[in-house]
Amino acid sequence: MKRLLALVLLVAAALTVVAVRADQGMWMPQQIPQLAAKLKSLGFQGDPQAFADLTGQPMGAVVSLGGCTASFVSPEGLLVTNHHCVTGALQFNSTPQRDLLTNGYLAKTREEELPAGPGSRVFVTTRVTDVTEAITGGLDPKLSDRQRYDTIDVRLKERVAACEKQGLRCSVPSFFEGLRYFEIAQLEIRDVRLVYSPHEGIGVFGGETDNWRWPRHTGDWSFYRAYVGRDGRPAAFSKDNVPYQPKHWLPVAEEGVKPDDLVFVVGYPGRTQRHQTHAEVKATTDWSMPRSIRFAEEQLAILDALSKKDKAIAIKVAGRVQGLNNGLTNTKGVLEGLVKGGSLDRKQQQERDLAAWIDADPARKQKYGDVLPAMQALQEASLKTRERNATLGLLSSASSYLGAAQTIYRLSLQRPKPDIQREAGYQERDWSRIREAQDRLQRTIDPTADRALLAWAMSKAAALPASQRIEPLDKAAGLRAGIAEAEAKGTIDQYLDRLYAGTKLADSTFRLGLLDKSTAEVQATQDPFIALAAALEPLAESIREDGKALAGAYAKLRPRYMEALLARAGGLVAPDANSTLRVTFGQVKGVRAKDGLFYEPQTTLQGIVEKHTGEGEFDAPDTQLAAIKALRAGKQTPYLARALKDVPVNFLSTVDTTGGNSGSPTLNAKGELVGLLFDGTYESVASDYLFDDEKTRSIHVDVRYMLWTMTEVDNAGHLVREMTAGPKR
Known part of the structure; x- marks a missing residue:
């Protein structure tokens, strides 16, 4: 008990300490009040306690899309996020005749708003509860590695099941490498619709050439709307659904930001590895x-x-x-x-x-x-077996056919078990998601591309050394250790001829129908991809079992490792990002990126004109170029930055972010929306492993560029009015 008390006090210190650089740290919301003095020195005019209130302003307006972040910007469920976060919705609604990926989309009315596709979600965090004692309390130190894993696994599932009886979607992630566990409860909105996304010449301007680079001139924004049933409860897509009415949404600061301004980013950063x-x-x-x-x-x-x-x-x-x-x-x-x-x-x-x-x-x-x-x-x-294990995973990721077959077969094995014994991802709470994923797959599955990628992945398997062979694949395809590259190619091609000629998995009705079948019924289809999945499953299961024992061993060591780090640092350690709600803050600042190279903190429309080539990644749409020309000719706009004598496009700040933060709202010292986080600089990305407090910079799109484009280029003034009209919440 004394050790547990000391541990609690130690981690509590890590959650409350203030003597670190404010721009390093993806802070848990409850930590922000302890940073009040630092925030005040940077010009914060609000109550730091507001960031600890997940159901208040502004935290109640920020949501997860399950991989990206978004925020409510109107009382009618309008959400703003990054353009690259809605690629799936654009692709889902595109055809060669109506290419939304290239041309963008604008719904002029609610009736024109398009379903984002099966599996699209909006998660609104409503509660965070410390459940460390319930997960790791009283663990017998004599447990084997596997027993430790199993005990923690059951406790996690029990907590999630109890939490979800309240009609919410719940998870119990670990913080500080397993030292603490918090139960996260979220409202799960299942009807998400595409409202507006600019032309790719705006939303993806610069493409891969400019990706992770500065100076940047990308209009990386798009809009969704969340819908619920008429009773206000989450519901599947239906024309009868109505816009969700959030209790809180972000006011828009049309004056934007300037250098040295304090900014906050609130979002759901994915993963960092600073404590590896x-x-x-x-x-x-x-x-x-x-x-x-x-x-x-x-x-x-x-x-x-x-x-x-x-x-x-x-x-x-x-x-x-x-x-x-x-x-x-x-x-x-x-x-x-x-x-x-x-x-x-x-x-x-x-x-x-x-x-x-x-x-x-x-x-x-x-x-x-x-x-x-x-x-x-x-x-x-x-x-020892990383080559084999990684290559087995490569086969599944390369081929949607094989991935679907493995999901179907494994689900059939898991269904007969009691729910608490089913693997995470295959419990009853996951079945609807599995079905939605297989439904959505119909818009991306293509036999030509799939075969090309699977042939490539199998060539990697063919080249594995004798000690790390994927034996079931060797037997099925006729491969062997030491096979010559040319022979392997011919053997693989012959095998793939049989696979793709005999499969029905491209048929969505057939594929979805198998999700409810028993293992015997699935195998009875004699689909060649199902047969391959069944042949690979014993090896895959063996790897998973080894992984559980390894996780159990780490579950005993990592918390002690983290405890030592915290003790040595006096508590000055922030938890790694883990896809949960975080707050980071810093200032709008440029950076000396390299010897003789300084990045100015803001870019403008002038950079778009200078970069525009009329082709490829730097092809701004004619409507935008015409609007810029009109501005140069004297057309007035409220979105001009006087100091820049132009409309600002993107800006840099010192906030600490990573993947998953994409789409996160950037707030000023008043808690108003001034931009969207969408990228980081190339010199910053290693900060996922070790933070660089000198060079780290995040890239944001300026809200003034978004509003100017919506008003002057894309005729989306009705959305601007929806965002800026009415009471500020």
């Missing part, structure tokens, strides 16, 4: 990242060639291409920052300092001395 060990990060830089870069480039080359030949394929693979491109540039930047930028060396020194601090005191050595060596041993053990 040096060995874990080094394995990432030595193997995972170079492999990811190489594989992304190879897949993009395949998809680019296919897309140039067929517009329909280009539309179907647009989301995959966007994800691969974004991940590729990000991974290159992280790798460069960790190795060339010296972050990996600094990480190693930090760990050496921690080890020395532990060894310097007998009590600390007894308490923590075994942690780092034990984690090192686990890391080394995990490397």
Whole structure:
């Protein structure tokens, strides 16, 4: 009990300490009141306690889209997020004859608003509760690694089940590497509709050339609307549904921001790895990242060639291409920052300092001395089959056919079990989501692209060494260790001929119908992809079982590792991002990115004109160029920044963000909307592993550019009026 009390006090210190740079840290909302003095010095005019009230203003207006962030900007459920966060909705509603990905979309009336597609969600966080004692309290230290994993797993599922009896969607993520657990309760809105998205020449201006780069001139915004049943409760899509009426929405600051202004970003950052060990990060830089870069480039080359030949394929693979491109540039930047930028060396020194601090005191050595060596041993053990395990996963991600078959087959195995014993992701609470994903798959599945990517992935499997073969695939396809590349290609082609000729999984009726079938009924279809999924399942299950034992071992070590970090730092450690609601703040500032190169903090319309080439990634629409010309000729606009003598487009700030923050509202010191977070600079991306408090900058789209475009270019004045009219909440 004394140790538990000390641990609670230690973590409480981490949640309340203020003696750190304010622009480092994706803070939990309850931490913000403790930063009141720092905020006041930066010009904050509100009550810091407001950020701890998840159902108040502004926190009640900020929502998750399940991978991106959005915010309510009107009392009629209007949501603003990033353009790249609605790519799926644009793709879902596109055809070669009506290409919304290229031309954008604007609903002039509520009746014209388009369904974002099956599986689209808006999550409104309503409650966060500390449940650490319920999850890890009273664990017998004599439990085996697997027993520890199973005990925690059951407790997590029980908490989620109890929480969801209230009609909410719940999760119980860990913070501080398993030291604390918080139960997150969210309202889950299931009817999401596309309202407005600008032309790609605005929303994706600069493309991959400018991605993660500065100066930037991208209009990365789009709008959804959330709908519910007439009773005000979440409901599936129906024409009878009505706009959701949030209790809070963000007022728009039409005056925008200027250099040195205080800004907040509220959102759902995905993952950071700042508390990984040096060995874990080094394995990432030595193997995972170079492999990811190489594989992304190879897949993009395949998809680019296919897309140039067929517009329909280009539309179907647009989301995959966007994800691969974004991940590729990000991974290159992280790798460069960790190795060339010296972050990996600094990480190693930090760990050496921690080890020395532990060894310097007998009590600390007894308490923590075994942690780092034990984690090192686990890391080394995990490397033995990483090639095989990663390649097995590559097969599933490359082929939508195989991925669907594996989902169907595994669901059939899980259904007969009691719900508490089903694997996470296959419990009854997940069945509707699985069905929606398989339904939505119809808009992206393509046999030509799928076969090309699966052939590529199988070539990687064919090249595996003898000690790491995927034996069920070898047996099914006729591959073997040491097979020559040319022979492997011919063997793979013959096997794929049989697979794609015999499958019915491209038929949505057939595919969806299998989701309710027993394992025997699924196998009785004799679909070749189902047969392959069944053959691969024992190996996949074996890997999952090994992973559970490993997770159980880490569940005993990581909290102690984190406890040592917190104790040494005096509590000055922020929790890693984990897709939960966070608040970060900083200032609008430029940065000296490299020797002789300084990034100014703002860009303007002039940069669009200068970059415009009329083709490719720098092809601004004629309507926008005409509007800029009219502005230059003297047309008045309230969105002009006097100091810049132009309409501002994007700006930099020192806030601490990562993936998942995309679409997050950027707020001024009054809590008003001044922009949207959408990217970071190339020099910043390694901060996911080790924060750089000098060079880290996030990129935002200025609300004035959004309003100017909506008013002067896209004839979306009705949405501007909806956002700016009425009471401020």
